Amino acid sequence: MERKKIAELYGVKLKPRLMIQPKASVNMSTPAEREDVLRSIRKVIAEHREVLIALKNR
Numbered sequence: 001m002e003r004k005k006i007a008e009l010y011g012v013k014l015k016p017r018l019m020i021q022p023k024a025s026v027n028m029s030t031p032a033e034r035e036d037v038l039r040s041i042r043k044v045i046a047e048h049r050e051v052l053i054a055l056k057n058r
Helices: 031-047 049-057
Strands: none
Touching: 031 049
């Protein structure tokens, strides 16, 4: 069965997804680096909490 690609949804033209590569790499080999990564994760979650909850509940 052949699938049709959706080119428009609710009047909005859809573009193909782009693969976005990470701009930086992180290292968690030392306790200080691990704390930096965990602090960054907590900050992102705190700033985008409403969006994350909405995505979870959709």
